[in-house]
Amino acid sequence: MRPLPLPAFVLHPVTALGIAALHVYLAAGHLTNLYGGPIVWTDIWKGLGALAGAYVFTALASRGLAKHKVQHFSLDSQNGSATE
Numbered sequence: 001m002r003p004l005p006l007p008a009f010v011l012h013p014v015t016a017l018g019i020a021a022l023h024v025y026l027a028a029g030h031l032t033n034l035y036g037g038p039i040v041w042t043d044i045w046k047g048l049g050a051l052a053g054a055y056v057f058t059a060l061a062s063r064g065l066a067k068h069k070v071q072h073f074s075l076d077s078q079n080g081s082a083t084e
Contacts, residue, residue, distance in 0.1 A: 004060075016061035023054035 009015055030047035033040070 011060060011064060013061045013064035016057045016064060020054045020057035020061060023050045023057060026050040027054065 004011075010019065027047045027050035030043045030050065033043045034047070
Protein backbone atom coordinates (compact mmCIF):
# COMPACT_ATOMS: atom_id res chain seq x y z
CA MET A 1 0.00 0.00 0.00
CA ARG A 2 1.37 3.38 -0.97
CA PRO A 3 1.58 6.08 1.69
CA LEU A 4 -0.50 9.23 1.42
CA PRO A 5 1.33 12.16 -0.20
CA LEU A 6 1.09 14.31 2.94
CA PRO A 7 3.78 16.33 4.71
CA ALA A 8 5.29 14.61 7.74
CA PHE A 9 3.87 17.11 10.25
CA VAL A 10 0.31 16.22 9.15
CA LEU A 11 0.92 12.58 10.08
CA HIS A 12 1.89 13.52 13.65
CA PRO A 13 -0.96 12.36 15.92
CA VAL A 14 -1.56 15.73 17.60
CA THR A 15 -1.69 17.59 14.30
CA ALA A 16 -3.98 14.97 12.77
CA LEU A 17 -6.36 15.29 15.74
CA GLY A 18 -6.37 19.08 15.31
CA ILE A 19 -7.22 18.74 11.63
CA ALA A 20 -9.95 16.22 12.49
CA ALA A 21 -11.43 18.68 15.01
CA LEU A 22 -11.39 21.39 12.35
CA HIS A 23 -13.27 19.08 9.97
CA VAL A 24 -15.90 18.38 12.65
CA TYR A 25 -16.32 22.14 13.16
CA LEU A 26 -16.74 22.70 9.43
CA ALA A 27 -19.19 19.80 9.14
CA ALA A 28 -21.27 21.15 12.02
CA GLY A 29 -21.45 24.53 10.32
CA HIS A 30 -22.80 23.07 7.09
CA LEU A 31 -25.11 20.49 8.62
CA THR A 32 -26.73 22.95 11.03
CA ASN A 33 -27.66 25.10 8.03
CA LEU A 34 -29.96 22.27 6.99
CA TYR A 35 -32.03 22.57 10.17
CA GLY A 36 -32.42 26.34 10.18
CA GLY A 37 -33.27 27.00 6.56
CA PRO A 38 -33.82 25.49 3.18
CA ILE A 39 -32.17 22.18 2.35
CA VAL A 40 -29.34 22.97 -0.04
CA TRP A 41 -27.39 20.23 -1.76
CA THR A 42 -24.13 22.14 -1.23
CA ASP A 43 -24.52 22.02 2.55
CA ILE A 44 -25.23 18.30 2.42
CA TRP A 45 -22.17 17.28 0.44
CA LYS A 46 -19.84 19.75 2.17
CA GLY A 47 -21.04 18.62 5.60
CA LEU A 48 -20.76 14.93 4.84
CA GLY A 49 -17.42 15.46 3.08
CA ALA A 50 -16.06 17.26 6.13
CA LEU A 51 -17.24 14.39 8.34
CA ALA A 52 -15.43 11.95 6.04
CA GLY A 53 -12.29 14.08 6.35
CA ALA A 54 -12.61 14.03 10.13
CA TYR A 55 -12.85 10.24 10.00
CA VAL A 56 -9.71 9.95 7.86
CA PHE A 57 -7.62 12.25 10.05
CA THR A 58 -8.86 10.55 13.24
CA ALA A 59 -7.79 7.22 11.74
CA LEU A 60 -4.37 8.68 10.89
CA ALA A 61 -4.01 10.01 14.43
CA SER A 62 -4.97 6.71 16.03
CA ARG A 63 -2.57 4.87 13.76
CA GLY A 64 0.20 7.25 14.76
CA LEU A 65 -0.63 6.91 18.46
CA ALA A 66 -0.59 3.12 18.18
CA LYS A 67 2.74 3.24 16.36
CA HIS A 68 4.25 5.45 19.07
CA LYS A 69 2.95 3.13 21.81
CA VAL A 70 4.43 0.07 20.09
CA GLN A 71 7.79 1.81 19.73
CA HIS A 72 7.82 2.77 23.41
CA PHE A 73 6.84 -0.75 24.44
CA SER A 74 9.53 -2.34 22.30
CA LEU A 75 12.19 0.02 23.67
CA ASP A 76 11.21 -0.82 27.24
CA SER A 77 11.16 -4.56 26.56
CA GLN A 78 14.72 -4.41 25.21
CA ASN A 79 15.90 -3.08 28.57
CA GLY A 80 14.36 -6.05 30.34
CA SER A 81 11.30 -4.31 31.75
CA ALA A 82 7.83 -5.18 30.51
CA THR A 83 6.14 -1.88 31.35
CA GLU A 84 4.00 0.00 28.89
